Amino acid sequence: MRSSVYFYPTLKETPQEAQIASHRLMLRSGMMTQVTSGIYAWLPLGLRVLQKITQIIREEQNKAGSLEVMMPTIQPAELWEKSGRYHDYGKEMLRMQDRHEREMLYGPTAEEVITDIFARFVKSYRDLPKRLYNIQWKFRDEIRPRFGVMRGREFLMKDNYSFDLTFEGAKASYQAMLEAYVKTFARMDLTAIPVRAASGAIGGELSHEFQILAETGESEIFYDVDYKNLDVNTLTLDRLQSLYAASDELHDPKICPVPEERLKTARGIEVGHVFYFGTKYSIPLGAYVMGPDNKQVPVEMGSYGIGVSRLVGAIIEAHHDENGIKWPISVAPFKVGLLNLNVKDKACTELCDGLYEKCLQAGVEVLYDDRDMGPGAKFADMDLIGLPWQIIIGPRSVGSGQCEVKNRRTGEKIELSLEDSLKQIV
RNA sequence: CGGGGUGUAGCGCAGCCUGGUAGCGCGCCUGGUUUGGGUCCAGGAUGUCGGGGGUUCAAAUCCUCUCACCCCGACCA
Structure with a gap:
């Protein structure tokens, strides 16, 4: 979604x-x-x-x-x-x-x-x-x-x-x-x-x-x-x-x-x-x-x-x-939140769109924050609604191919390739 | 039901005491700016001041009735 x-x-x-x-x-x-x-x-x-x-x-x-x-x-x-x-x-x-x-x-x-x-x-x-x-x-x-x-x-x-x-x-x-x-x-x-x-x-x-x-x-x-x-x-x-x-x-x-x-x-x-x-x-x-x-x-x-x-x-x-909120995975409204930190950055948005499609194909329930807002507001909203996982992709990811995966429960954040981020969650 | 409290813009609130052109922050709309933890700037829109009645030249403000909502207690998934 x-x-x-x-x-x-x-x-x-x-x-x-x-x-x-x-x-x-x-x-x-x-x-x-x-x-x-x-x-x-x-x-x-x-x-x-x-x-x-x-x-x-x-x-x-x-x-x-x-x-x-x-x-x-x-x-x-x-x-x-x-x-x-x-x-x-x-x-x-x-x-x-x-x-x-x-x-x-x-x-x-x-x-x-x-x-x-x-x-x-x-x-x-x-x-x-x-x-x-x-x-x-x-x-x-x-x-x-x-x-x-x-x-x-x-x-x-x-x-x-x-x-x-x-x-x-x-x-x-x-x-x-x-x-x-x-x-x-x-x-x-x-x-x-x-x-x-x-x-x-x-x-x-x-x-x-x-x-x-x-x-x-x-x-x-x-x-x-x-x-x-x-x-x-x-x-x-x-x-x-x-x-x-x-x-x-x-x-x-x-x-x-x-x-x-x-x-x-x-x-x-x-x-x-x-x-x-x-x-x-x-x-x-x-x-x-x-x-x-x-x-x-x-x-x-x-x-x-x-x-x-x-x-x-x-x-x-x-x-x-x-x-x-920190939803237990069994009752979470979505399993993962995908954050596009800059929707105006074309390359960044392409990465996000691609990963979003992959989530859908893999049957992972995902909320894709594709709104045109500052990153701070997106982080705050995502923490608030409490989905168990966050995948964070920004302009930085364009060069590195890495994204950040955050566990809402523990607060732990790790840098992973886009491929691995999905594996981590599934 | 007993006790306490609140109703003013979508949300959070000020103004009420001491009557005199209805305000602030956030949000919203437009344009620009910014982009890894609620950016910044400029411009703009939005109110039967919960409702009825009364007092008064004049009521968000005073009086009165009423409605709604919230908090504390007894009841319950």
Whole structure:
């Protein structure tokens, strides 16, 4: 993609509403922009990141034996009256009427809808287990939206729902999701700690929150200091769960197994949540199957959420410096930024155009800064949007045949021939 | 919802106290200049001063109502 025809309105100054790094950087890099309180429009650069994250989540969900569906954003109140949550959900639910004055709502979650679908089609234990998920926009009319996409009112969520015949089956589903989550977050260069948690309005009996440690997190957690030393690449669920972590509501110093000197407290950003809640929805919504003993049994359920749009912010919180974002390669909007330091220099531009073509042919996602601007502004913009690699070509390169390759993460710069620069990156 | 704050050009802000022709920096447009870390020079465009009502000869400025947004707290992916 050529910068000259792309659309990423970068800002030199920080918009006054942005208090935390991720919010600031998302606005400054032109990834997204606020439409109204807690509601954002995603611009091309931000959308690419959102799509990369979505795809990683999708792949890991599929590997964990789940099937993707797509449920609507608008739901009928009826289903929620059956589950009893229409009243309980309160003002956080955005309610509306259609032209027939039928009560509708913008879905804050989808237990009712998916359970109803399941109930209508699945009648036998032989069809179990089933794990169905979708990645869809949700709306929760938060008391106080803040921190950009970290706590928006409208947000993109992956929500998975498991249906099993027995408690043991449900536990296996729960475990499969825990494992999928560890892999999912690791692929984004995040160490997310599964913290035993109290379950909120969704209700339930067994529940973990996945928290990313960050000063700007909204919840307080207690954890074993060893969490800081884990290697994302070799992380396993067993290892993660062998360490102590608890939310402040559940943490009890009296029964905490971690000696005081190893116990740390920090703020966490919740990026995922897994619940087991048994038959809480299957009974009221009539999700029964025929068991092997010819008896109707309500199915055992769990639900598993990941805040997809929140993850964009969370990843930036974990990966940035004073100059801008440092994207992990797996979610970067482009893999490499190609900087033409002087577009008016014909020979220089020829070199750049040539390398750009080669990148495209090699299937390397490249943002080619071919705008007519000073070099300083280009460096600043490229650091800000945080692509993992930069290839810098200026008039100097014309004589030498060398370009500079910069690793945004480490800041390391090396001089290479144009040929080698591409090899370095691929 | 309770407490605090802000609305003036696309962005960041000054002006308001003490009423009298609406300003600065960045950005934008034109021309030139410069080209390895946000070049420099010259010229130019852009505002219902968030909105309604009131006071006054006169309101960005004073009074009043209202809307929006932000920050602190309780809730959540």
